[in-house]
Amino acid sequence: MRKTFSNIIEKISEDDKIIFLTGDLGFNAFENLQEKMKDRFINTGVAEQNMIGMAAGMASKGFKVFCYSIAPFITFRCLEQIRIDVCFHKLPVFIVGNGGGYGYGIMGATHHALEDIACMSSLPNMTCYVPSFIEDVGASINEMMRNDTPAYLRLGLGKNNPGEQEMYKSINTIFLSHDAEVTIVALGPVINNAIHAIENKGLKNKINLFSITRIPIDNFDDGLIQSIVKTGKLLIIEEHVERGGIAESISINLMKRNIQVKQFKSLCALGYPNELYGDQNYHQVQSGMDSENIQKIITDWIN
Amino acid sequence: MIPENITNLQGKLRLKLIDLYYRANAGHIGCSLSCIDLLIASLINNKKPQDSFILSKGHAAASLYVCLNHLGEISDDELTTFYKNGTKLPAHPSANKFFGIPFALGSLGHGLPISTGIAKAYRLQQNKDSISYILMSDGETNEGTTWEATHFAVKHQLDNLIVIIDKNGLQGFGSIDDILGDTASEEKWRIIGFEVLNVDGHNIEEISNGINHFINSKNGKPKVLIANTVKGKGISFMENKMEWHYLPTTESLYQQAIEEISNFYHA
Numbered sequence: 001m002r003k004t005f006s007n008i009i010e011k012i013s014e015d016d017k018i019i020f021l022t023g024d025l026g027f028n029a030f031e032n033l034q035e036k037m038k039d040r041f042i043n044t045g046v047a048e049q050n051m052i053g054m055a056a057g058m059a060s061k062g063f064k065v066f067c068y069s070i071a072p073f074i075t076f077r078c079l080e081q082i083r084i085d086v087c088f089h090k091l092p093v094f095i096v097g098n099g100g101g102y103g104y105g106i107m108g109a110t111h112h113a114l115e116d117i118a119c120m121s122s123l124p125n126m127t128c129y130v131p132s133f134i135e136d137v138g139a140s141i142n143e144m145m146r147n148d149t150p151a152y153l154r155l156g157l158g159k160n161n162p163g164e165q166e167m168y169k170s171i172n173t174i175f176l177s178h179d180a181e182v183t184i185v186a187l188g189p190v191i192n193n194a195i196h197a198i199e200n201k202g203l204k205n206k207i208n209l210f211s212i213t214r215i216p217i218d219n220f221d222d223g224l225i226q227s228i229v230k231t232g233k234l235l236i237i238e239e240h241v242e243r244g245g246i247a248e249s250i251s252i253n254l255m256k257r258n259i260q261v262k263q264f265k266s267l268c269a270l271g272y273p274n275e276l277y278g279d280q281n282y283h284q285v286q287s288g289m290d291s292e293n294i295q296k297i298i299t300d301w302i303n
Numbered sequence: 304m305i306p307e308n309i310t311n312l313q314g315k316l317r318l319k320l321i322d323l324y325y326r327a328n329a330g331h332i333g334c335s336l337s338c339i340d341l342l343i344a345s346l347i348n349n350k351k352p353q354d355s356f357i358l359s360k361g362h363a364a365a366s367l368y369v370c371l372n373h374l375g376e377i378s379d380d381e382l383t384t385f386y387k388n389g390t391k392l393p394a395h396p397s398a399n400k401f402f403g404i405p406f407a408l409g410s411l412g413h414g415l416p417i418s419t420g421i422a423k424a425y426r427l428q429q430n431k432d433s434i435s436y437i438l439m440s441d442g443e444t445n446e447g448t449t450w451e452a453t454h455f456a457v458k459h460q461l462d463n464l465i466v467i468i469d470k471n472g473l474q475g476f477g478s479i480d481d482i483l484g485d486t487a488s489e490e491k492w493r494i495i496g497f498e499v500l501n502v503d504g505h506n507i508e509e510i511s512n513g514i515n516h517f518i519n520s521k522n523g524k525p526k527v528l529i530a531n532t533v534k535g536k537g538i539s540f541m542e543n544k545m546e547w548h549y550l551p552t553t554e555s556l557y558q559q560a561i562e563e564i565s566n567f568y569h570a
Binding site: 019039040042044045047049050051052053054055056057058060061062063080081084085088089090 | 355398399405406407410412413415416417418419420421422423424425427428435447448451452454455
């Protein structure tokens with residue numbers, strides 16, 4: 001998604017109100033921006049807190065400011081600057097974190113971001129965007145620019161959307177079937193594990209699959225609630241800790257509506273259960289959000 | 304009651320401050336008195352409409368409030384709500400309430416990055432007429448963000464950034480020398496690449512001269528005015544006393560304070 005992101009920024013950066021700040025990252029990815037944006041592309045050094053504070057100052061003078069680093073550094077390291085300087089003042093500062101979840105794999109735990117959505121989505125005036133597919137990146141950026149308010153964009157390794165393209169929303173329908181028995185909701189590119197599981201076993205006519213790409217979630221009634229009521233079986237997948245993630249948000253919404261389900265499972269990032277490290281897929285397996293486990297859950301529920 | 308015959312601004316605003324704190328039964332008097340003259344010289348006397356000004360030592364909010372009251376942005380009625388439930392004037396400045404308070408500040412070390420961003424924004428807009436002012440405390444220079452921002456400002460040659468440090472030598476729980484050493488020292492700021500001036504932070508003319516020198520000094524170096532001040536300045540029993548960072552005043556001390564200020568700033 002990073003290359004897609006870079007190409008889109010290159011296109012929209014003709015608008016001289018756009019500034020791009022990076023915390024000393026972007027080798028082999030942002031050279032195009034550096035060349036095109038000239039003095040509006042600034043490497044602010046290994047100093048994330050200052051980068052966010054400065055972005056707030058620049059935004060207060062009429063700029064829209066993108067702040068880029070890898071997901072953990074651009075969120076946790078400068079959380080207070082995002083909370084006070086950006087969010088309290090509702091400024092158009094767009095926090096972009098690459099490699100959300102276990103995205104940086106074998107780089108190790110310092111480079112993973114498993115609690116970023118919880119931190120960012122709990123801040124006032126903040127909208128989180130988590131593209132599931134490559135097509136979602138452009139749609140997210142369009143919305144961020146249009147809204148002109150604080151945003152967090154979590155990028156990962158994406159594929160193309162295999163479902164029907166529709167208008168970009170908070171909850172998006174990927175597969176819908178008349179005979180569906182299970183509802184699956186996923187956040188971010190980990191949805192591809194569900195798609196692989198479904199397609200591998202030819203289960204497409206048994207599943208309603210939804211992606212969540214924007215938080216706070218606001219369109220529960222565009223099909224998700226109906227599907228949950230109809231199937232009574234709900235599987236939620238997110239490469240993020242359970243606390244502060246989408247499983248919590250959806251559960252609270254269901255409680256408020258007094259909706260009960262027969263089967264419920266939340267697959268989330270469990271951290272480092274065996275205290276060992278590996279690539280992104282290794283950690284997904286450790287947390288049970290790999291396609292094999294997803295497939296097992298679905299078939300158990302259907303039979 | 305505060306005497307009405309004190310026309311000297313340093314005395315007049317000090318009286319307002321003391322009265323405000325007394326009625327609110329609130330602390331932070333000492334740190335407001337150490338920077339009130341800096342606010343008069345920068346915000347009231349020198350800041351032009353096209354400039355930006357940030358009080359980064361948010362705990363001295365009351366000194367900012369009385370200055371904005373003097374400038375007509377905060378009414379007398381509004382000022383009486385200081386510290387009360389339902390106020391727009393809490394102990395540290397809040398967001399989105401007054402044009403003269405563009406940012407919520409109070410967590411130390413946030414102001415300098417913001418002011419540096421504003422100075423850089425002026426540059427990108429080819430705006431040569433605007434100055435980005437920031438008033439910060441010496442204790443605040445303990446924060447790492449201060450040093451992140453200074454390096455950026457120097458590298459980007461932001462000579463439109465004027466930092467004013469209220470150097471009263473006392474921070475939250477001790478003297479600046481005893482805690483981390485002097486993080487607001489002239490040498491440190493100069494070696495990073497700032498143009499540095501030392502002034503008496505209670506002498507309006509000296510402060511103004513320093514600021515004017517900086518405004519005209521287009522040498523590519525960001526500026527820092529190290530203002531040597533006294534915590535609690537103007538009230539004998541508060542001067543250089545750390546406890547007046549926190550203590551509210553009593554009826555008898557309030558009367559003594561009013562009397563001392565009236566006598567000292569009688570012009």
